[in-house]
Amino acid sequence: MSPSSAATSPTAGPGVPTSPAAAPKPVSWAFAEDFAAEGDAAAQARVETGPLGVEPLSRGTVSTLTFLAQAVQARAVVEIGTGTGQSGLALFAGMQRDGILTSVDLEADHQRQARKAFSSLGIASQRFRLIAGDALTVLPKLSDGAYDLVLVAGDTLEYADYVAQGLRLLRHGGLLVMTHVLWHDTVADPANDDDETLSVRSALEAVTENEDLVASLLPVGDGxxxxVKR
Known part of the structure; x- marks a missing residue:
């Protein structure tokens, strides 16, 4: 068997890429991550993640969120985990001009920072609802099938529960998006059984085993x- 055919062999074991030669080198990965420009407000929101202890999103992740919101012409979006407004700014950049973002977070400090970020770009206050509270208490109160995109970026220990709620909230053709699904390179390591890692794996299994979803895991940022909901 030639090296090239071995690289694409369907008998590759678990965790072994079927096309390892296609994996980008670090320089190419960095180029791809920083391909899209980042505005001042987005850059500031990234800086603010440090003092507030929020997991930052990479530039590649942010630009992909904008792309996805634009792709489905999103007008109604639910965000689980407001953070400092990083993801919200990305979503607004791709949403329709009359689109409304509903963002849920336990931390009032996070939402104050997000509000500041949105206001700095002149995003009208009626275009976002920042709800301070437990996501699993708030989400059941939102309408079934009423949203174009649901972004999961909250407590990793609750990711599987967020998947179930996201499915209920999404319209057919809507997008379920989850950040940090590689969780600092631990999810792909079968020897790692940390609580967060196990929770993310459980959420990924819930998605891949659901016949109503067509899924892909993008190696962008932390995964x-x-x-897409059928």
Missing amino acids: LLVA
Whole structure:
């Protein structure tokens, strides 16, 4: 068997890429991550993640969120985990001009920072609802099938529960998106059984085993799961 045919062999074991030669080198990965420009407000929102202890999103992840919101012409979006407004700014950049973002987060400090970020770009206050509270208490109160995109970026220990809620909230053709699904390179390591890692794996299994979803895991930032509801 030639090296090239071995690289694409369907008998490759678990965790072994079927096309390892296609994996980008670090320089190419960095080029791809920084391909899209980042505005001042987005850059500031990234800086603010440090003092507030929020997991930052990479530039590649942010630009992909904008792309996805634009692709489905999103007008109604639910965000689980407001953070400092990084993801919200990315979504607004791709949403329709009359689009409304509903963002849920336990931390009032996070939402104050997000509000500041949105206001700095002149985003009208009626275009976002920042709800301070437990996501699994708030989400059941939102309408079934009423949203174009649901972004999961909250507590990783609750990711599987967020998947179930996201499915209920999405319209057919809508997108379920989850950030940090590689969780600092631990999800791909079968020897790692940390609580966060196990929770993310459980959420990924819930997505891949659901016949109502067509999913792909993008190696962007810390991993971005994208699934379309049939």
